[in-house]
Amino acid sequence: MAIKTQRDISPGRKVCFLLGLLALVLGGCAGQFRISGEEEEPAVDENLVVVGVSQVGSESVWRTANTASIQEVFTNDRGYFLLFSNARQRQENQIKAIRRFISRQVDYIVFSPITESGWDVVLQEARDAGIPVILMDRQVDVQDHTLYTAWVGSDFHGEGRNAGEWLEGYLEQQGREEEEIRIVVLQGTEGATSAIGRTRGFQEVAVTHSNWTILEQVDAEYTTAKGREVMDNLLDKYEEIDVVISQNDDMTFGALEAMSRRGITTGVEGDVIVVSFDAVKSALKLVEQGVINVDIECNPEQGEWVEKVIRALERGEDVEKTFYIEEQVFTPENVGEYLDQRNY
Numbered sequence: 001m002a003i004k005t006q007r008d009i010s011p012g013r014k015v016c017f018l019l020g021l022l023a024l025v026l027g028g029c030a031g032q033f034r035i036s037g038e039e040e041e042p043a044v045d046e047n048l049v050v051v052g053v054s055q056v057g058s059e060s061v062w063r064t065a066n067t068a069s070i071q072e073v074f075t076n077d078r079g080y081f082l083l084f085s086n087a088r089q090r091q092e093n094q095i096k097a098i099r100r101f102i103s104r105q106v107d108y109i110v111f112s113p114i115t116e117s118g119w120d121v122v123l124q125e126a127r128d129a130g131i132p133v134i135l136m137d138r139q140v141d142v143q144d145h146t147l148y149t150a151w152v153g154s155d156f157h158g159e160g161r162n163a164g165e166w167l168e169g170y171l172e173q174q175g176r177e178e179e180e181i182r183i184v185v186l187q188g189t190e191g192a193t194s195a196i197g198r199t200r201g202f203q204e205v206a207v208t209h210s211n212w213t214i215l216e217q218v219d220a221e222y223t224t225a226k227g228r229e230v231m232d233n234l235l236d237k238y239e240e241i242d243v244v245i246s247q248n249d250d251m252t253f254g255a256l257e258a259m260s261r262r263g264i265t266t267g268v269e270g271d272v273i274v275v276s277f278d279a280v281k282s283a284l285k286l287v288e289q290g291v292i293n294v295d296i297e298c299n300p301e302q303g304e305w306v307e308k309v310i311r312a313l314e315r316g317e318d319v320e321k322t323f324y325i326e327e328q329v330f331t332p333e334n335v336g337e338y339l340d341q342r343n344y
């Protein structure tokens with residue numbers, strides 16, 4: 001391997017380098033300079049309840065709605081000062097954000113952990129600083145469950161079971177209960193509670209049907225781009241796929257694109273049965289049109305529940321450790337009455 005010495009750098013590149021350096025310095029002076037992964041944070045108003053929120057990222061429509069629900073409740077008018085940080089899908093950014101919240105002595109830390117493992121140390125630090133932690137959406141796998149005060153989220157395992165039970169009923173209705181059924185599963189972020197729960201719940205039902213075969217379960221990271229790519233690979237690999245279980249709507253959009261590009265039809269009248277999760281408005285429209293067969297709801301509007309927990313803690317009350325948000329299953333038969341009310 002050649003090691004570059006100063007003599008190897010051409011005069012032109014030197015000029016570029018110097019101009020780049022100058023831009024950085026000037027940017028810094030103008031207050032625009034940002035250290036990667038950190039956001040500029042305003043001075044805290046001590047009269048308000050200060051809440052530091054570390055969000056996973058903005059990978060999906062669901063996530064954007066989840067962020068909006070937080071930003072809607074933790075407003076100055078309602079007595080809160082919100083420090084919001086987007087971790088852009090990196091656990092190290094979440095850990096950094098939590099440490100920043102601790103050093104700024106926030107009153108509460110709220111966060112949606114990207115994966116379940118790796119939180120013991122930073123949560124202990126929050127505990128040592130006397131700051132209560134509320135988990136939102138996903139959970140943590142820690143030795144000591146008193147390291148967080150409460151968790152607000154969905155019954156992912158139940159969602160996975162709902163998907164399996166719906167498929168069971170549907171195949172029966174179609175007179176296909178004895179047929180060989182080949183299934184592929186597009187999974188969400190590996191190690192995330194939602195992906196773990198949905199996978200397990202569905203598997204639990206799948207193993208009770210000897211004619212169902214899960215051909216493959218692939219991590220497609222909860223994004224449309226990955227959903228498209230993973231579905232493309234699966235279509236190259238398997239000649240016959242009867243069912244796609246896609247653990248969120250964004251991946252489903254990608255998978256639908258990959259299938260329709262090959263002339264494969266989906267849904268009620270189509271070749272492939274599509275089961276999706278989340279139930280965001282654009283997906284529910286596809287349920288109404290019969291392109292997606294069923295969408296298992298996951299409710300992102302968790303802000304008000306998190307706020308309820310904080311309000312109770314502010315009053316000095318004890319709170320429940322877990323809060324499950326109510327959810328349902330949407331099919332072409334019932335989706336019509338909900339579409340108008342959906343605002344995400």
Ligand code: GYE
Pocket residue numbers: 059060061062063137138188192194222247248249250277278298
């Ligand atoms: O289904 C997906 C998001 O953990 C429930 O994360 C959440 C999932 C949701 O990106 O769209």
